[in-house]
Amino acid sequence: MRCVQISTLSQNLAIRLALASMLLAGLVAAPAGAQQTADTSSEVPPEPPAVSSPALPPPRANQYSSNEIIDAGHHFFGGISHGLASIVEKSVSQWGLPNGYVLGEEASGAFIGGLRYGEGTLYTRNAGDVRVFWQGPSLGFDYGADGAHTMMLVYNLPQAGAIFDRFLGVAGSAYFIGGLGMTTLTSADGHTVVVPIRSGLGLRLGANLGYLKFTERPTWNPF
Numbered sequence: 001m002r003c004v005q006i007s008t009l010s011q012n013l014a015i016r017l018a019l020a021s022m023l024l025a026g027l028v029a030a031p032a033g034a035q036q037t038a039d040t041s042s043e044v045p046p047e048p049p050a051v052s053s054p055a056l057p058p059p060r061a062n063q064y065s066s067n068e069i070i071d072a073g074h075h076f077f078g079g080i081s082h083g084l085a086s087i088v089e090k091s092v093s094q095w096g097l098p099n100g101y102v103l104g105e106e107a108s109g110a111f112i113g114g115l116r117y118g119e120g121t122l123y124t125r126n127a128g129d130v131r132v133f134w135q136g137p138s139l140g141f142d143y144g145a146d147g148a149h150t151m152m153l154v155y156n157l158p159q160a161g162a163i164f165d166r167f168l169g170v171a172g173s174a175y176f177i178g179g180l181g182m183t184t185l186t187s188a189d190g191h192t193v194v195v196p197i198r199s200g201l202g203l204r205l206g207a208n209l210g211y212l213k214f215t216e217r218p219t220w221n222p223f
Contacts, residue, residue, distance in 0.1 A: 062125040063097040073151050073197070076103050080149075080199045083178025090175060091153055091182065091195050098195075100124045100154035100163075102132060106198075107147045114138040115222050116212070118150060127160040135222040138169075138210030148198040155193040162187075167194050168211045185212060 059065045066088055073084045104120015115137055122130040157163060167185035175182045185194040194212070213222065 102152035
């Protein structure tokens with residue numbers, strides 16, 4: 001009888017231990033399961049929508065729009081104006097909208113050192129039109145001669161008379177597309193920027209760095 005009771009007690013203990021183990025395992029697993037459920041149910045906040053780059057503001061009262069510059073250039077350059085829109089867009093993307101532009105002609109020649117002479121008219125919105133002349137030397141690995149129709153975009157010109165100054169060439173600013181080339185000149189204080197766009201006839205090779213001096217009257221002195 002005693003053996004039967006011990007055997008029965010052992011079986012009951014084994015059953016209790018098994019039940020306790022199962023209960024303990026359930027308690028331990030419950031937080032992990034709850035955490036897993038919480039993790040899978042958590043929402044990732046949506047990403048903010050991409051902001052597109054702002055469009056250029058409309059021209060001010062004293063500025064010219066890109067379309068106005070391109071139209072003037074097409075009439076000025078005629079059939080050799082292919083690529084003008086791309087050059088104007090590049091200039092506008094870097095400097096904004098111009099508040100003046102020059103239309104004129106120039107001639108230049110170089111053999112290591114070179115000279116450039118030109119004349120034209122500066123057009124402005126609210127300061128009238130001004131006759132201008134320009135001269136300048138250049139230095140660099142450059143040779144040849146050319147004559148060119150020249151359109152110059154003028155940025156941050158405080159008044160029409162401020163064009164009569166020296167503007168230094170910016171190294172590495174040359175840009176060519178189609179039959180047109182663009183360079184960049186800046187005033188001594190870096191405030192006013194002049195961007196000549198040229199369509200040349202003849203041969204001009206190499207790269208040069210110099211300046212242009214704008215005057216009210218023609219002169220042979222480039223300095």
